[in-house]
Amino acid sequence: MSDGAVILVIEDEPHARAVLQVTLKQEGYVCLHASTGIEGVATALAREPAVVLLDLGLPDLDGVEVTRRIRERSGVPIIVVSARGEEPHKIEALDEGANDYVTKPFVAGELLARIRVALRSVQSAASAFETGMVCIGDLAVDFDMRRVTVGGAEVHLTAMEYRLLGVMIRSAGRVLSNRHILRQVWGPRYDDRSGYLRVYMKRLRDKIEPEPARPKYLVNEPGVGYRMRLP
Amino acid sequence: MPGQEALGATFGAPGHGGRPATVRFERFRGYLVGMAVVLVCTALAVVDALRAAPFVTVFPLAVLAVTVRFGLGPAILTAVGGILVFDFVFVPPRLAFAIPDATDGWTLAVMLMVGALTGAFAEQLRRQVQDARRRAEIEGMRNALLCAVSHDLRTPLTAIVTASMALDEERLDPLERREFSHMVAVEASRLHRLVGNLLDLTRLESGRVTVKATPQAIDEVIGSVLVRLDRELNGRVVRTDVPSTIPLASFDPVLIGQVVTNLVENVIRHTPPGSPIELSTRSDGRFLLLEVADRGPGVRPGDEERVFDKLYRGAAKGGGGTGLGLTICRAIMTVHDGRIWLENRSGGGAVVRLSLPISRSAAPRLQPLGAVVFQASGP
Numbered sequence: 001m002s003d004g005a006v007i008l009v010i011e012d013e014p015h016a017r018a019v020l021q022v023t024l025k026q027e028g029y030v031c032l033h034a035s036t037g038i039e040g041v042a043t044a045l046a047r048e049p050a051v052v053l054l055d056l057g058l059p060d061l062d063g064v065e066v067t068r069r070i071r072e073r074s075g076v077p078i079i080v081v082s083a084r085g086e087e088p089h090k091i092e093a094l095d096e097g098a099n100d101y102v103t104k105p106f107v108a109g110e111l112l113a114r115i116r117v118a119l120r121s122v123q124s125a126a127s128a129f130e131t132g133m134v135c136i137g138d139l140a141v142d143f144d145m146r147r148v149t150v151g152g153a154e155v156h157l158t159a160m161e162y163r164l165l166g167v168m169i170r171s172a173g174r175v176l177s178n179r180h181i182l183r184q185v186w187g188p189r190y191d192d193r194s195g196y197l198r199v200y201m202k203r204l205r206d207k208i209e210p211e212p213a214r215p216k217y218l219v220n221e222p223g224v225g226y227r228m229r230l231p
Numbered sequence: 232m233p234g235q236e237a238l239g240a241t242f243g244a245p246g247h248g249g250r251p252a253t254v255r256f257e258r259f260r261g262y263l264v265g266m267a268v269v270l271v272c273t274a275l276a277v278v279d280a281l282r283a284a285p286f287v288t289v290f291p292l293a294v295l296a297v298t299v300r301f302g303l304g305p306a307i308l309t310a311v312g313g314i315l316v317f318d319f320v321f322v323p324p325r326l327a328f329a330i331p332d333a334t335d336g337w338t339l340a341v342m343l344m345v346g347a348l349t350g351a352f353a354e355q356l357r358r359q360v361q362d363a364r365r366r367a368e369i370e371g372m373r374n375a376l377l378c379a380v381s382h383d384l385r386t387p388l389t390a391i392v393t394a395s396m397a398l399d400e401e402r403l404d405p406l407e408r409r410e411f412s413h414m415v416a417v418e419a420s421r422l423h424r425l426v427g428n429l430l431d432l433t434r435l436e437s438g439r440v441t442v443k444a445t446p447q448a449i450d451e452v453i454g455s456v457l458v459r460l461d462r463e464l465n466g467r468v469v470r471t472d473v474p475s476t477i478p479l480a481s482f483d484p485v486l487i488g489q490v491v492t493n494l495v496e497n498v499i500r501h502t503p504p505g506s507p508i509e510l511s512t513r514s515d516g517r518f519l520l521l522e523v524a525d526r527g528p529g530v531r532p533g534d535e536e537r538v539f540d541k542l543y544r545g546a547a548k549g550g551g552g553t554g555l556g557l558t559i560c561r562a563i564m565t566v567h568d569g570r571i572w573l574e575n576r577s578g579g580g581a582v583v584r585l586s587l588p589i590s591r592s593a594a595p596r597l598q599p600l601g602a603v604v605f606q607a608s609g610p
Contacts, residue, residue: 195446195479212450212454213453213471219454219458220451220452220484221455222452222455222488223484223485229458
């Protein structure tokens with residue numbers, strides 16, 4: 001299922017690295033590793049892995065800086081592995097373009113699920129680019145026609161709701177920070193208006209979610225932001 | 232509608248703001264007693280042919296007694312009242328507030344000093360006794376907790392040590408090997424959860440958790456918890472009742488998310504698979520109420536408050552709880568100035584209710600900004 005996708009693990013703690021490698025190999029992934037930030041950036045750019053797992057607490061560079069350096073030259077999905085108490089760094093890393101996060105301690109299943117989502121989000125982004133049409137579950141967005149349907153029925157969105165949905169769907173699978181979404185949809189002057197984002201998110205959910213109180217598509221990540229969930 | 236009644240009753244429950252009436256009454260009684268003491272002293276002196284001596288001897292004792300029993304406020308009232316009465320009744324000209332000569336002035340000053348000093352010393356003593364008692368109480372609780380925790384820590388640890396030592400042996404057959412490694416995994420994850428919970432609780436109780444309270448929507452929290460627990464819910468019926476009019480409240484979404492997660496996990500753990508969960512929210516404008524209700528066995532009557540104690544576990548052991556989930560919930564609600572309590576439901580099952588104050592600053596101010604943004608984004 002994993003087709004031998006190459007995963008780069010940037011982690012300085014040998015035990016944690018060994019456990020990750022065993023878990024990933026069992027799933028059929030090919031594992032690369034780096035124990036410093038500098039080595040990690042170099043490997044990510046030279047070997048072009050399918051996914052990068054990045055520990056936030058590295059000895060040389062902080063994870064946010066590693067994310068920034070990788071993002072300057074590569075769009076590879078980055079999953080940030082953070083410990084408790086590193087929340088601000090986690091959000092910064094997401095702002096810098098990391099795709100997702102897991103919080104230590106996590107179970108193997110959780111991490112593997114995130115990796116699968118990251119791999120799929122790359123595919124869906126690529127296909128959206130080619131066709132201008134994205135389908136996630138019953139939700140379909142035709143970017144050429146500016147048309148949104150849920151289970152075949154057309155949904156009418158305001159300009160702002162459409163823009164918000166567009167930002168979320170183009171990064172489907174990724175966790176987007178509140179600040180990132182606000183910048184993309186409303187512009188940099190609005191990046192602290194998370195109350196605003198919430199109201200629009202609610203309206204959008206009421207229109208596209210079958211059960212808005214238990215969302216299927218637009219999921220909140222408490223204290224961080226939102227994610228368009230891939231089925 | 233029965234739910235509506237329950238809401239009224241719970242919002243009216245004591246504990247949100249204001250001192251309990253008993254404390255206020257106690258203080259008031261202190262002042263009354265202080266005045267009574269002054270009157271009794273005076274009466275004593277009057278009975279004793281209007282001589283000042285009995286008054287002067289009894290007075291410091293009376294101040295001392297009032298301080299020890301009721302604290303500084305009533306003591307000051309007693310001292311000042313006593314001096315005024317002394318001046319009025321005994322210092323000539325009688326029945327007038329006047330200080331005719333230096334000797335009388337001196338007597339009054341000494342009385343005032345005696346009153347103040349006894350009061351201050353007694354107050355200090357009272358505080359020390361109170362502190363010592365509280366410290367002993369905390370120490371006792373800590374020791375009891377340490378005992379219980381070390382038992383809870385040692386049990387899985389022993390299992391892990393035994394099983395992993397057995398795994399090191401050559402003679403095991405594959406079936407035994409699998410059994411032992413499963414045991415290590417289960418016990419280690421139990422230990423892991425317990426240690427995590429203990430650390431959370433310690434951080435919360437020592438005030439080392441920074442609560443990032445900002446205006447938040449409770450429906451977002453409920454939605455994200457249900458999504459995260461999707462696999463554990465395993466197709467259970469989840470009924471949510473979150474009116475769209477529910478106001479924002481000021482809270483830390485990560486911490487309140489943990490509370491809701493713990494409550495839903497409790498239901499999953501303690502009720503039969505397939506039995507429903509109901510989550511509902513309401514508001515009376517001042518408080519936000521969230522209910523997590525189930526149709527499980529409920530808790531033993533009388534244990535509704537004890538379930539929040541550290542390491543309390545329901546009658547049905549097992550289930551994999553650490554006995555700290557609800558304690559953590561309560562600690563989180565406390566740092567939010569909120570409340571959490573449990574009730575058995577009529578018709579079976581339990582309901583955990585929590586209420587969060589809706590702070591005024593949390594009220595959304597979206598209208599003007601909305602207008603601006605719409606203009607900016609127009610076609």
